[in-house]
Each structure stands twice: as structure tokens, then as C-alpha cells.
Amino acid sequence: MTRTARRTHRTHRMPQVAGAVAVALLALSACSSSDDSSSAKSDASASDSASASDKLSGEVIVFAAASLKESFTTLGKEFEEAHPGTKVTFNFGGSDTLAASITSGAPADVFASASPKTMKIVTDAGDASGTPATFVRNQLAIATLPGNPDKIASLKDLTNPDLKVVLCDKTVPCGAAAQKALEASKLELTPVSYEEDVKSALNKVVLKEADASVVYKTDVKAADDKVQGVDFPESAKAVNDYPITLLEESENVDTSKAFIALVQSAEGQKVLAEAGFLKP
Structure with missing residues (x-):
């Protein structure tokens, strides 16, 4: 974002001095002083402008x-x-x-x-x-209920029809990755629901509305003891x-x-x- 430094120039009036020599000397002195002052103000203004441009806001x-x-x-x-x-x-x-x-x-x-x-x-x-x-x-991981009561140990275990499994929608990255892992394993899985994002999929398990969900390892870690994570080798093909x-x-x-x-x-x-x- 461009910031414009504004400079204010001040004009000084010279007093009337009797005698031509005195007037000339005073005019010369005033001119020199004005130039120095203007230069100092210009330098300060440039410095302030540079400082302002470096400052994030x-x-x-x-x-x-x-x-x-x-x-x-x-x-x-x-x-x-x-x-x-x-x-x-x-x-x-x-x-x-x-x-x-x-x-x-x-x-x-x-x-x-x-x-x-x-x-x-x-x-x-x-x-x-x-x-x-x-x-x-x-990378993906399986989120299960705390303690993993259903003894889920692999991606294939999620195909058990007695389990309520949730996946991310196929249009979002976590869902597309889960689908890729399933295809690599030649497995078919029909979830009880597809969720709009990975946090929603994870939350179904946290709320005990699902037995398991395929989410990211980072989400399992963030949930702490609210879920238990299970790694599966096929996830390496869908990073x-x-x-x-x-x-x-x-x-x-x-x-x-x-x-x-x-x-x-x-x-x-x-x-x-x-x-x-x-x-x-």
C-alpha cells in the first residue's frame, strides 16, 4: 500500500534593514539558512516516509x-x-x-x-x-472413539456394515484423499454421511455420532484425547x-x-x- 509523504514549506519574511549592504548580507544569510532548514526538513521527511513504509499495519x-x-x-x-x-x-x-x-x-x-x-x-x-x-x-489417519472400542486397525475395517463411518465430501481435499486411498486399496466404503470439511467429519466422532472418520493426522492430534488415531499404510499414497x-x-x-x-x-x-x- 503506497503511502505519500506530505511536506509543508514555510516562508519566512525578512525584516527591512537600512542600508544596501546590510540588506544584501541579511538576504544572503536568510537564503543560506532557508536552504539548510529545507534540506534538513526534506531529509527528516524522507526518513519518516521510509520508516512508515517499513512499518506493517x-x-x-x-x-x-x-x-x-x-x-x-x-x-x-x-x-x-x-x-x-x-x-x-x-x-x-x-x-x-x-x-x-x-x-x-x-x-x-x-x-x-x-x-x-x-x-x-x-x-x-x-x-x-x-x-x-x-x-x-x-497425511490421513482414522479417528476412532476414545479407546478404539471397535478395535479398528486398518482402512479395510471401516467397510464393516455395523460401523458408522463418516467421510469428508469428495469435493474437498480430505475427501478426495480418502477416496484415493480407498481406490488404492481396492475398497468400497459407503459412509453414513459426507461432511463439508475435515473439522465437521472429525466432530461427528467427537460427539459420538459416528464410530470413525477418515481425517488428517493433524486433526487427530488437535482433538487430543477426544478421539484416538489409527494410522494406515494406504495414506502414504494420498498425501x-x-x-x-x-x-x-x-x-x-x-x-x-x-x-x-x-x-x-x-x-x-x-x-x-x-x-x-x-x-x-
Whole structure:
């Protein structure tokens, strides 16, 4: 965001002095003084302008995949503390829904998707500024009820008709990844419901409305003891890359770029790794 420094020029009036020599000397002195003062004010103004341009401020609106909620919320707080005067506002949800909102004109500065496919919706519409960069990866896991009372040990176990299993909708990255893992295992699974995003799928198990759900490892970790996670080897064939980009219509470019830089920094990667994300 361009900021324009405004300079105020002041005019000094010279007093009338008797004698031609005195007038000339006083005029010369005043001119020299005015030039020095003007130069000093100009330098100070330029310095203030540079300082203002370096200082981040304003709001950054980040549209991010639901699975990023915990780690991005942490990074948002860190960013605001490091840059007083800034505010990071998040909109978490299914990546496909977020992409559709962006292409429909929803105000946003940054988009972090859970898959390249949903990011492509935004880039194809010309709404991304530059080339999106992968900043983390994520892998699936099975979330079961605490203690795993149904003794679920594999993806195949989820095909048991006596189990209530929930999946993410096939249009969102976690659902597409689950479908890919099932196809790789040559398994067919009919869930009791398809959910709009990974948090909704996980919540069905947390509320004991389902016996199990296929979600991300990061979501199992975030739920702590509310669910129990079960790893399965087929998940290695359905790992999702997470790309992030500045959006073309961003109204706070410098601050938005700084937030993206934090996500990609060593500190940002540490927060994401602690949440269970894999390196890009």
C-alpha cells in the first residue's frame, strides 16, 4: 500500500534593514539558512516516509483450509504481537468452498488451500498474484472413539456394515484423499454421511455420532484425547500438498506478504510441524 509523504514549506519574511549592504548580507544569510532548514526538513521527511513504509499495519484476511485452524491461529497471534497495529482475520473452511468464494469476489488477501486442485480454481480464475508455493503436506489417519472400542486397525475395517463411518465430501481435499486411498486399496466404503470439511467429519466422532472418520493426522492430534488415531499404510499414497498465495485483489499487499513469509519461515514451519504437518 503506497503511502505519500506530505511536506509543508514555510516562508519566512525578512525584516527591512537600512542600508544596501546590510540588506544584501541579511538576504544572503536568510537564503543560506532557508536552504539548510529545507534540506534538513526534506531529509527528516524522507526518513519518516521510509520508516512508515517499513512499518506493517492494517488487516490481513486469510482464507485457509479447516485443517490449518489451530496452527494458523497461533501464527496469527504471533504476527500481531510482532507487528503492533496489524490484525489477522481468518476464514476457515473446506478449500473448495473458500476457492469458490474468492472467485465470486469475496474480499481476501491470502489463500492457503489443502490441495493444488482447489488452488487451481483460484489461479485459473486469475485471482492469484504470482505462483502459489507449497508450504506443508498432510497425511490421513482414522479417528476412532476414545479407546478404539471397535478395535479398528486398518482402512479395510471401516467397510464393516455395523460401523458408522463418516467421510469428508469428495469435493474437498480430505475427501478426495480418502477416496484415493480407498481406490488404492481396492475398497468400497459407503459412509453414513459426507461432511463439508475435515473439522465437521472429525466432530461427528467427537460427539459420538459416528464410530470413525477418515481425517488428517493433524486433526487427530488437535482433538487430543477426544478421539484416538489409527494410522494406515494406504495414506502414504494420498498425501496432500498445501499451497499458499497472495491474492490479486489484496488491499494490504505488504502486510499480507509478511504473513505468508512467517508461514514459510523457520518459526512458522516449527509451529506447523508441532501440529503434525509434514515438510513440503
